[in-house]
Each structure stands twice: as C-alpha cells, then as structure tokens.
Amino acid sequence: MKRFFYTMKQAFLQVFRNKTMALASIFAIMAMLLIMSIFFILVININTAAQAIQNDYDSIEIFLADETTPEEANVMVNQLKGQDGVDDVYYKTREEALADFRTRWGDNAYLLDSLNENPLPNSVVIVISDLEQAEQIAKQANTFDGIEDVKFYKETVDKLLSATKFIQIGAVVLMVFLIIVSVVVVSNTIKLTVFNRASEINIMKYIGATNWFIRGPFLGEGIIIGVISSVISVGLAALIYSKLVDAIGEQVFSMLSMPMVPVDFLVFNFAWIFLALGVSIGACGSIISMRKFLK
Numbered sequence: 001m002k003r004f005f006y007t008m009k010q011a012f013l014q015v016f017r018n019k020t021m022a023l024a025s026i027f028a029i030m031a032m033l034l035i036m037s038i039f040f041i042l043v044i045n046i047n048t049a050a051q052a053i054q055n056d057y058d059s060i061e062i063f064l065a066d067e068t069t070p071e072e073a074n075v076m077v078n079q080l081k082g083q084d085g086v087d088d089v090y091y092k093t094r095e096e097a098l099a100d101f102r103t104r105w106g107d108n109a110y111l112l113d114s115l116n117e118n119p120l121p122n123s124v125v126i127v128i129s130d131l132e133q134a135e136q137i138a139k140q141a142n143t144f145d146g147i148e149d150v151k152f153y154k155e156t157v158d159k160l161l162s163a164t165k166f167i168q169i170g171a172v173v174l175m176v177f178l179i180i181v182s183v184v185v186v187s188n189t190i191k192l193t194v195f196n197r198a199s200e201i202n203i204m205k206y207i208g209a210t211n212w213f214i215r216g217p218f219l220g221e222g223i224i225i226g227v228i229s230s231v232i233s234v235g236l237a238a239l240i241y242s243k244l245v246d247a248i249g250e251q252v253f254s255m256l257s258m259p260m261v262p263v264d265f266l267v268f269n270f271a272w273i274f275l276a277l278g279v280s281i282g283a284c285g286s287i288i289s290m291r292k293f294l295k
Helices: 002-017 019-056 070-080 094-114 131-141 154-196 198-206 211-248 250-255 263-290
Strands: 059-064 086-092 123-128 147-151
Touching: 002 019, 002 211, 019 154, 019 211, 019 263, 059 131, 070 086, 070 123, 070 131, 123 131, 131 147, 154 263, 211 263
Parallel strands: none
Antiparallel strands: 059 123, 059 147, 086 123
16 A cells, blocks of 8 residues: 555656646647547437437338228238238327327427327338338338328438448547547656656666556556546536537427437446546556666
C-alpha cells in the first residue's frame, strides 16, 4: 500500500509540474472522445432505428378496397396460409390500424383526435419468416382482386442496412485513427517529463530500483490524464446529446415511429467505455514513452 500511495503521489505531482502539457493531453483525448461520442450516438441510433424498421417491415401488408368484405379478405388469408416463407396471415381492420398508430405515437396520440374519420383501409397482413421468399409472396399478393395496394419495403430496408454497415465501418476506422493520435500525444507529453527526470531515473536504476518502480509514477500520470479526460468527455457528450434530443423533440421520432436511445442509457454506457478508453490511452502512452529509458 505504501508503494501504491507513493506512486500515486508522484503521479499527481508530475501532472501539476507539467500542467501545460498535461492540459494539452487532456484536451487532445477529450477531443478524440467527443468525436467518438458523435459516432457512437449516430451508430447506436441508426442501429436502433434500423432494427425497429426491420421488425416493422418483416411483413407484407395488403391494403383492401373499401368494397372488399371481411369474407373476401378471409379467402385471401386462407390462400396465403401455408405458403413457403409465410409465418402468419391475419385480417386487420381499419380500427385496429388506427389503434396501432395511437400506440406508436404514445403521448402524441391526441393529434389523431382531430381526424373527422378514419382514413386507414382494412388490410391483410402477411408475417414473413423467410425474407428471401418475400418478393415472390408480394407478387402473389398483387394478383388478388379487391385490393388497392401492396406495401412491402424490402429495397428500402436493404438500403438502410447497407448504409448502417457503411457507417459502422467508417466509424471504427476513424475511432482507431483517433485512438492512435491520442496515444502519441500522451506519449510525447510524458516523454517530456521523463527527459526532465532522466538523471533521477538513472540514479534510481543504479541503486537497484526495478523498472516497474520507476515506471509506476509515469503510468499513474497517464492514467490520471485519461480519467480526467474521460470524465469531462462523458459530461459534455451527455449535455450535447440531451440538448440535441430537446432541439429535435422526442415527439418527432414518435410520429416517425423511430425510437430515440434514452440519454440515461447512453450516459451510463459512455461512462464505462470512455473511462476504459481514457485509462488505456493514458497507460499505453506512458508505457511507450518509457521504453527507451528502461532498456
């Protein structure tokens, strides 16, 4: 314990002795983490929206003409049941469709009260179990009499998933680049401290101090810089995201049936991710800067 407290004391002293360079490292890591947070927020929300859309559009909906009777709709249901790639088929009334909209809009469902009449049609919903069969099933659905339209957004979903994958790959590449830059900045900052204490380090080695005993305060300095950077970054990311949600308005996402990841959820996960990244970057920077002097 004495050794640990000695190491941490020396680490804090070194941070204060090199305030200018420590601040430069803190701002560099903060900038990296904040840019990463933007990509995290973007990717997480896009993934959530893509999943929600995929879940919503794993079905084909046949909109029926007003004159189509429930009996005629049930004939369609019976013909479609048992088809390859079909998990379930059911008849949905216009009242049920409107109730679904009210559920999706949540607190904003009162906006639907202004409707003079229900504009939604009756429909037959086909739940797909195999998306590869979906296009063929949609073509068959178009052959029925008494329908107005067949809604199936396979191409839209495919494009959305492709865009999501592209954004994920781009975000990972940029984050790796930013991490490398941050490690180099921290390494150079601590290297200046090592140069200033080169004589002291040599004397410690001559009297038998181990490499880890010498490395400890510098490793602690890097970790302290990383922790400070991550804590500030989490606070700023939470503030920016909450302001963004307030500016756009959650009701907009409710009306579009696209979920918005809660601020609390992101802050909790950012705290652990940023702390791990900040500590890792600081520690790696310290280890790299000390290698030359401990050979």
